Amino acid sequence: MGKFSKKKDSGTPAISTASLPDIVFMLLFFFMVATVMRENGEKKVTVRMPSADQVKKIEKKSLVSYIYVGTPIKKYQAQFGKEPRIQLSDAFANVNDIGPFVLKEKAAKREEEKPLMITSIKADANVGMGIITDIKEELRKVNALKVNYSTKKGNVMSNFKN
């Protein structure tokens, strides 16, 4: 009998999974750090940003207020139509809501951070400049002069394909 049981032992030894938690934790921490919990909640407009290559990265995300511009997603098209609309935080808005919105964001920041605030316009590549111009005029009125046109990183010629 002893002879037989000895034979059983000589398989490939099982791989130790003791370090598996460590590996998983490492990945976990990576994703935890990389995750940005979106404050704006639901996106109600489709935004396919244009590409550009002379771009700068926004360092301080906490100092940025976002303005989304695009056509409403399917769910809201019956209510809001297919024309490009503005989304601030998580609600549709009109052009004249932008001023109060930016001022409110500004009021929530510390005094020394206020001049560093940036307004990032995340607009769909195909919206007309009319709506963008209106937004810019509103921003000028409330003295929020630092603007960022959000883009993907890429060659500009790819904007005109298809």
Add this chain to the structure above:
Amino acid sequence: MAKRKLQEINAGSMADIAFLLLIFFLVTTTMESNYGIRRKLPPPEDKNQPPPPIIKKKNVLEIVINGNDKMMIEEEPAEVKDVKKIAIDFITNNGKNPESSDNPQKAVISLKHTRETSYKMYVSVYNELIAAYNNIRERYAKQKYGKPFDKLTEDEQKKVKDIYPQKIAESIPKR
């Protein structure tokens, strides 16, 4: 008292817990690309402000984009891919061509568009104009300091920027 052995906690399920959290963060992560073209808007108009000085026509590069995304530069049709070269030639003309700019400090690029012009066209043209300025500054930095522009000290960067100021004027399209 007899030493009682501490019971060890079974850590076998640790991996499962960690996996659970990992998957949660994997799903919620949006690697948001936060790139963009930076722009400073002109301050709000002031009624008491003196009218802007008159700029000679040759010192202005006039770019007009219509509602169908067709572009004219100095009344000649142009494509997006040509903008950079035209802008570089215009800015660095230094009076060589009597029809073009006197010097880079005086050179102004005027960008006009309609309300129907698409955002992507505007961003593309804008991007090419910035590319032109960056290209010129880069060249100058290499020539004068032997270093690329972003390796220069802040003072040196400011000097380069003063020599090649970025002057892009936009007009508000009428309704």
